[in-house]
Amino acid sequence: MNPFVDGAFEAKFLTGDTYSSQHASAGIFSRMMPSLSFYSRLFLGPVRWLCSKAAKGQCDDSAWVHASVWVADLMENIGCPIEVQGMDAINEVDGPCLFVANHMSTLETFMLPGMIRPRRPVTFVVKKSLTTMPFFGPVMCSRDPIVVGRTNPREDLTAVLEGGLERLKKGISIIVFPQSTRSLTFDQSHFNSIGVKLARKAGVPVVPLALKTDAWGQGRKIKELGPMRPGMPVRYCFAKPMYVQGQGKEEHAAVCQHISSHLEEWIQKDGANDPHASQRVVQA
Numbered sequence: 001m002n003p004f005v006d007g008a009f010e011a012k013f014l015t016g017d018t019y020s021s022q023h024a025s026a027g028i029f030s031r032m033m034p035s036l037s038f039y040s041r042l043f044l045g046p047v048r049w050l051c052s053k054a055a056k057g058q059c060d061d062s063a064w065v066h067a068s069v070w071v072a073d074l075m076e077n078i079g080c081p082i083e084v085q086g087m088d089a090i091n092e093v094d095g096p097c098l099f100v101a102n103h104m105s106t107l108e109t110f111m112l113p114g115m116i117r118p119r120r121p122v123t124f125v126v127k128k129s130l131t132t133m134p135f136f137g138p139v140m141c142s143r144d145p146i147v148v149g150r151t152n153p154r155e156d157l158t159a160v161l162e163g164g165l166e167r168l169k170k171g172i173s174i175i176v177f178p179q180s181t182r183s184l185t186f187d188q189s190h191f192n193s194i195g196v197k198l199a200r201k202a203g204v205p206v207v208p209l210a211l212k213t214d215a216w217g218q219g220r221k222i223k224e225l226g227p228m229r230p231g232m233p234v235r236y237c238f239a240k241p242m243y244v245q246g247q248g249k250e251e252h253a254a255v256c257q258h259i260s261s262h263l264e265e266w267i268q269k270d271g272a273n274d275p276h277a278s279q280r281v282v283q284a
Contacts, residue, residue: 001070007062009118010069017088019115021081030078034228038078046070046110047136054138061117064143068114075107079230080215086238090119093205093241096173098164100195101209102186102259103177106224107216107234112175115236122173125160125194146174150181157194164198174198182223184214184272186263188256196248196255205241208255210262214273229273237262 002010013019030037046067053059072082099116101108109124116122125146131137146163148156164174176195183190199206212235217226239258244251 001073004063004066007060009062009065010114011118012069012072013084013087013115014118015087017086019082019084019087021076021083023076025079027077030230034078034230035225038074038228039225041074041077042071045074050139051136054142059139059142061121064113064139065117068110068112068117071107071110072114075111075215075234078228080232080234082234082236084115084236084238086240087115087119089207089238089240090116093207095204096120096168096171097205097207097241098195098199098202099173099175099207099209099238100255101175101177101211102191102263103179103182104184104211105182105213105216105218105226107213108211108236111213111234111236116173116175120173121171122175123167124175125164125177144172153192157197160194160198161201165202168198168202168204182218184218186260188260191256191259193248193252196244196252199251200244200248203243205243206251206255207241208239208258210237210239210259211235212263212266212270217273227273232273233266233270235262235266235270 027037049070050059050063050067053063076082099112099122109126113122123143123145124140125148126140127150128147130140131145131147133140144167146160146167148159150156160176167174174195176198178192178194179187179190196206212233215229215232215234217229219226237258239254242251242254
């Protein structure tokens, strides 16, 4: 990991349209006890460092990106290669946009800033509990996210539309996970159109994003602390930006198709960190 330089962005993912890990191999400790190896390094490394920055009011964009890239390095260090496609889409629009993605694990929340923020300002739509968590809450609050409760869809829609318009007018792009919660599978019936609705109202494009991050599994008791799967690739694919026409039904369907088709391909190629996922990859 490179030393932190205040005000400078890590260039790990500034590699053109694609990124592919050049070195991703696990040491003996990571192979024998992958979860213990990863989580100990995660919490004693980037999480502690970034939380300390936030406590001092120093969690700016460059620190956010530095911690994001640090987490990506930790994934490669337990043998999980990272493959990213379509990053030119991040630069193809002049103003802000909506990144609309499936939500599989905690990993994408850590990694996406390292890919997107060096190219354009960005924040998240997040559930309220993430902003009140011990230690990590101040980090998330420093990112000026749009906060939703995930209990009242009408209130969430209002929060996203009002908060989204405010940030988009400032030139800040937004990452939206329209699923109600993280899921190892993609169920279109639980993938709402809130991102497309905001893009339509604001007159900004949508960038569909498919991702497969289940190398960081989901825990039974603590969802964020699931089993790690050394050797399983971590994959992201950005699609071309598209402006919303009419009510946005075609664009929403295109986002779902982009995600479902890539997930199906990746599951067949890489397997899944879930014994049942291969039987229910995509639910229409």
